Amino acid sequence: MLYYYRKGSAASFMVPEDLDEGYIASAKILHITGITPALSDTCRATVYKAIEIAKSHNITISFDPNIRLKLWKDNEYKKVLLDIAQYADIVLPGLEEGKMLFGITEPESIAKKFLDMGAKIVALKLGNKGAMLVTQEQTIYQSSSKVKEVDPVGAGDGFDAGFIVGLLRGWELKECLRLANDVGAIVVSTKGDMEGLPTMEEVEIFRGNMVHIER
Numbered sequence: 001m002l003y004y005y006r007k008g009s010a011a012s013f014m015v016p017e018d019l020d021e022g023y024i025a026s027a028k029i030l031h032i033t034g035i036t037p038a039l040s041d042t043c044r045a046t047v048y049k050a051i052e053i054a055k056s057h058n059i060t061i062s063f064d065p066n067i068r069l070k071l072w073k074d075n076e077y078k079k080v081l082l083d084i085a086q087y088a089d090i091v092l093p094g095l096e097e098g099k100m101l102f103g104i105t106e107p108e109s110i111a112k113k114f115l116d117m118g119a120k121i122v123a124l125k126l127g128n129k130g131a132m133l134v135t136q137e138q139t140i141y142q143s144s145s146k147v148k149e150v151d152p153v154g155a156g157d158g159f160d161a162g163f164i165v166g167l168l169r170g171w172e173l174k175e176c177l178r179l180a181n182d183v184g185a186i187v188v189s190t191k192g193d194m195e196g197l198p199t200m201e202e203v204e205i206f207r208g209n210m211v212h213i214e215r
Contacts, residue, residue, distance in 0.1 A: 012039040016049035024050060025057040029164055032063045032088070034081050038071035044080065051087045063088035064160050065097045086117045090167075092160050094125040107132050108139070123163055123177060125156060125184070133177045142177045145185035145206075158187035158197055182206060 014036075024030060030050060037044040054061050065081045078101055085091055085101075091114045093101075098110030111122040111134035124132045130144040162183030166176030183198060186206055190196025204210040 009039075011036075012043060014040075014046045015042045016046050019046065019049055019053065021053050024053045024059065027054075027059055028168060029060045029062055029090075030054040031160065031164060032061065032084065034064065034066040034077070034084070035068055035071065037080055037084065038068060038077065047084065051084070055087065060089045061087055062090035062092060062160070062164060064092040064156065065094075065101065066156065067097050067100055082117070085114060085119070088119055090121045090123070090163075091119045092123050092125070092156075092163060094156060095127065098124065108134070111139075121173070123159075123180060125159055131159070131177055131181050133173055135173070138173075140174050140177055142174075142181045145182050147185045147189040154196065155184045155188045159184035161197065162203075179203065 032047060032050070037047045051061060053059075063085055065085070067077055067081065069077070082101060093110070093114070095107060095110070098107070098113075099105055102110055102113050104110060104113070107124050107126060111124055111132065114122045115134065115136060120135060122134045124134070126132060126144075128144050131142045133140040133142070159180045161180075163176050163180035166179045171179070182203055186198045186202065187196040198206065201210065
């Protein structure tokens with residue numbers, strides 16, 4: 001059993017003054033999760049300040065809505081998360097989150113909503129059906145990796161990490177999506193939140209491109 005202690009945590013007391021502008025300015029991508037602005041008013045202000053800094057330095061912003069209803073008051077999450085989404089260059093939602101934010105069920109329509117808001121790339125997680133990536137120019141589908149699900153916790157974060165790593169390596173979007181899908185699959189095949197996050201060598205072993213030898 002995994003427990004998260006968010007309310008009253010040290011992180012929930014973050015304030016905009018805690019941010020290091022130089023550190024953010026040196027980044028290639030600023031990744032934002034929808035959990036942070038739900039923790040407190042000061043966390044929300046900190047997220048917006050981070051966005052402001054990133055925008056002023058032309059830093060790419062990626063955003064995972066990561067909706068956790070227990071952290072929000074009523075339907076407040078819709079207003080806040082959709083507002084943040086309009087600043088994102090890359091949006092990485094789950095299908096269910098798209099439904100919750102827009103009230104629609106078609107993956108293509110959800111992706112288009114985010115594109116219309118200003119996103120350049122939308123990578124939509126489709127669970128056991130894989131994933132879909134949409135830009136103004138193309139749509140890419142990636143089938144799910146076949147694994148035995150042990151624990152679904154952390155799969156979305158693994159997907160995000162894989163996708164961003166692919167971008168940082170300069171890969172084609174199709175390969176970024178494949179890596180995201182594979183990392184998510186590896187995570188769900190392991191018990192725990194972060195324990196299953198793989199190295200690139202472990203990804204290659206998972207894909208059958210390397211043989212793991214224990215000595």
